[in-house]
Amino acid sequence: MIRTKIAGIGKYLPSNVVTNNDLTKYMDTSDEWIQERTGIKERRYATKHKETTTTMGAHAAKEAIERAGITKDDIDFIVFATISPDYYFPGCGVLVQRELGITKNEVGALDVRNQCSGFVYGLEVCDQFIKTGKYKNILFVCSEMHSMGLDFRTEGRGVSVIFGDGAAAMVLQPTEKEGQGVLTTHVHSNGTHAEELALINPGSHGGYHLGTEQFGYPDPDKYGGVFVTQKMVDDHLLAPNMNGKLVFKNAVTKFPEVIKEALSTTGLISSEIDLFIPHQANLRISQFVQKRLGLSDDQVYNNIQKFGNTTAASIPIAMCEAWEEGKIKDGDLICVAAFGSGFTWGSGLIRW
Numbered sequence: 030m031i032r033t034k035i036a037g038i039g040k041y042l043p044s045n046v047v048t049n050n051d052l053t054k055y056m057d058t059s060d061e062w063i064q065e066r067t068g069i070k071e072r073r074y075a076t077k078h079k080e081t082t083t084t085m086g087a088h089a090a091k092e093a094i095e096r097a098g099i100t101k102d103d104i105d106f107i108v109f110a111t112i113s114p115d116y117y118f119p120g121c122g123v124l125v126q127r128e129l130g131i132t133k134n135e136v137g138a139l140d141v142r143n144q145c146s147g148f149v150y151g152l153e154v155c156d157q158f159i160k161t162g163k164y165k166n167i168l169f170v171c172s173e174m175h176s177m178g179l180d181f182r183t184e185g186r187g188v189s190v191i192f193g194d195g196a197a198a199m200v201l202q203p204t205e206k207e208g209q210g211v212l213t214t215h216v217h218s219n220g221t222h223a224e225e226l227a228l229i230n231p232g233s234h235g236g237y238h239l240g241t242e243q244f245g246y247p248d249p250d251k252y253g254g255v256f257v258t259q260k261m262v263d264d265h266l267l268a269p270n271m272n273g274k275l276v277f278k279n280a281v282t283k284f285p286e287v288i289k290e291a292l293s294t295t296g297l298i299s300s301e302i303d304l305f306i307p308h309q310a311n312l313r314i315s316q317f318v319q320k321r322l323g324l325s326d327d328q329v330y331n332n333i334q335k336f337g338n339t340t341a342a343s344i345p346i347a348m349c350e351a352w353e354e355g356k357i358k359d360g361d362l363i364c365v366a367a368f369g370s371g372f373t374w375g376s377g378l379i380r381w
């Protein structure tokens with residue numbers, strides 16, 4: 030039976046460390062509040078004009094390709110997950126293809142934008158392509174540069190303090206080794222609360238935040254065909270908004286639910302998980318889920334303390350770090366799960 034294995038994994042974190050105290054220069058917040066509510070001590074911010082979502086992804090991809098023991102010309106498909114792309118379009122898939130010079134076979138490049146669940150959704154997509162025999166070396170890149178689009182005023186502190194920049198990548202290949210590889214993936218969505226964690230502007234709805242009187246297309250006489258207006262800039266409407274409490278409440282329900290779905294599909298139980306790598310949204314969410322699943326501290330990997338929430342990149346960054354630290358070994362059962370904007374959520378079980 031053909032399954033998908035992670036043949037090589039790499040990561041890239043910008044060198045610029047931003048502590049909680051650094052953020053107090055811009056907004057009314059404190060190290061104590063951020064650590065207590067989220068577990069975050071510091072995060073990384075990319076260097077503007079030098080680093081982008083694509084360049085960070087390319088660094089991680091080079092490491093993954095090298096560790097897989099292949100060359101860039103062996104890559105036969107690219108999948109790129111991000112919600113903070115270099116451009117509105119084209120997506121980062123073709124940009125990383127150009128950056129890495131994967132030009133020989135002009136392979137396909139697909140962009141996945143499923144927010145915090147981007148890794149799990151992307152993994153499910155790659156897994157299907159590998160299992161059907163369509164591709165033999167998929168480059169799966171997850172990268173985020175949030176620092177370029179956050180509201181650093183006190184009004185935006187509920188969102189801006191949690192996000193960080195970073196990238197990870199992996200080469201996915203078929204394996205026929207008994208028991209090895211991606212055992213199962215599960216993805217879900219419910220758009221009821223789509224605007225409760227969202228970057229609404231600019232968009233084809235042409236308006237401002239839902240629920241405000243200004244909703245609707247900008248005055249064409251005043252703004253022509255552009256969908257970014259001066260008013261959006263003046264009103265600080267070009268940054269993400271989040272109903273943190275609602276997201277938190279849904280996350281702590283859906284995380285255990287979707288993990289149990291993966292376990293019951295495979296006939297495994299939580300005590301058999303060697304390492305659970307949750308999306309790094311909030312340390313309190315991870316700890317809640319750990320408790321619900323009855324996992325010991327040794328069975329869970331968290332690094333939100335150092336890197337904050339890097340949405341699509343958070344699981345593979347943590348996976349790469351855990352692997353580099355020797356905390357993932359051949360044969361280990363790895364569980365991944367995520368919840369975020371959409372709402373979207375998902376899980377996966379991988380035998381390393």
Ligand code: UT7
Pocket residue numbers: 057058059062063066067145186187188190191272273274276277280309310311314338340368369370
């Ligand atoms: O990865 C994407 C998915 N996202 C998530 O999973 C995030 C889920 N939600 C959360 O992690 C939490 O809701 C947050 C960390 C975002 C917020 O924590 P909270 O415990 O829900 O705080 P809150 O938003 O209810 O705010 C409590 C108080 C408020 O003040 P008042 O009204 O009680 O006076 C806020 O204004 O804390 C205030 N506050 C802050 N104070 C200092 C909000 N953000 C900050 C801040 N620094 N950064």
